[in-house]
Amino acid sequence: MRKCYVVAIDGLQKRTRDQPWAPEALRWRSGEDGARDTAHVLAAALVSPQGLTLPLAAEFCANDGQGDEASKQDCEQKAFHRPAARLKKAFPRLRLWVVADGLNGLTLARRWRYGWDLMIVLPDGSLKSVWAEAEGLHRLEPENTVTTRWGDRVQTFWWANDIEYA
Numbered sequence: 001m002r003k004c005y006v007v008a009i010d011g012l013q014k015r016t017r018d019q020p021w022a023p024e025a026l027r028w029r030s031g032e033d034g035a036r037d038t039a040h041v042l043a044a045a046l047v048s049p050q051g052l053t054l055p056l057a058a059e060f061c062a063n064d065g066q067g068d069e070a071s072k073q074d075c076e077q078k079a080f081h082r083p084a085a086r087l088k089k090a091f092p093r094l095r096l097w098v099v100a101d102g103l104n105g106l107t108l109a110r111r112w113r114y115g116w117d118l119m120i121v122l123p124d125g126s127l128k129s130v131w132a133e134a135e136g137l138h139r140l141e142p143e144n145t146v147t148t149r150w151g152d153r154v155q156t157f158w159w160a161n162d163i164e165y166a
Contacts, residue, residue, distance in 0.1 A: 003095065004095035004096055004097045004116075004117060005046060005094060005095065005096055005097065006046070006047040006096075006097045006099060007044055007045065007046055007047065007056060007087070007096050007097070007098050007099070008044070008045050008047050008053065008098075008099045008100075009042065009043070009044045009045075009080065009083065009084070009098060009099070009100050010042070010043065010100065010101055011040055011041070011042050011043075011061070011079075012040070012041050012042075012043055040060070040061040041058050041059065041060050041061070042058065042059045042060075042061065042079045042080060042082075042083060043055065043057070043058045044056045044057040044058070044083045044084075044087060047099070056083075056087060057083035057086050057087055058083065059079045059082045059083045060079075061078075061079045080100075084098075084114065088114050095116065095117075096114075096116040096117070097116065097117040097118075097119065098116050098117070098118050098119070099119045099121065100118070100119075100120055100121070101120070101121055101122075101123075102120055102121065102122040102123060102126050102127055102130070119159075122134070130163060133160070133163050133164070134159075134160040134163055135160075137160035137161070137162075137163065138158050138159075138160050141160070142158075144158055144159050144160065144161070145157070145158040146158075
């Protein structure tokens with residue numbers, strides 16, 4: 001693998017209230033509990049080989065400012081491209097290896113334009129068609145496995161490359 005810097009990008013829920021508190025806050029409906037307003041931010045952090053993280057960029061997901069529940073709400077998938085564009089503009093030649101969760105990573109992979117490497121971490125049981133292809137590719141390439149010790153824990157990681165997703 002070529003030398004690059006690892007950047008993790010993921011969403012964080014920062015504040016949730018039962019009462020409306022800002023017109024930009026996202027509105028979530030949850031069953032019979034009614035609506036809740038939340039502040040949700042997408043954060044990009046540089047990750048060192050020792051596990052230290054340094055913040056690089058943040059992007060709040062927000063309503064369109066109209067304050068109307070029927071108005072268009074932002075989401076992680078839409079917000080994901082804004083900090084990526086800022087990082088590319090700030091560091092146009094820097095080689096990055098972006099680590100993202102399944103949904104954001106797959107959304108990003110479909111429209112990726114920056115030439116960075118991309119690793120998608122996919123939780124067990126999510127996106128079954130992607131898992132089926134990953135497991136099939138892993139059977140063909142079992143050498144894509146590494147076992148490591150972290151403290152008193154032993155972890156085994158495996159991966160599959162070039163998975164098609166539409």
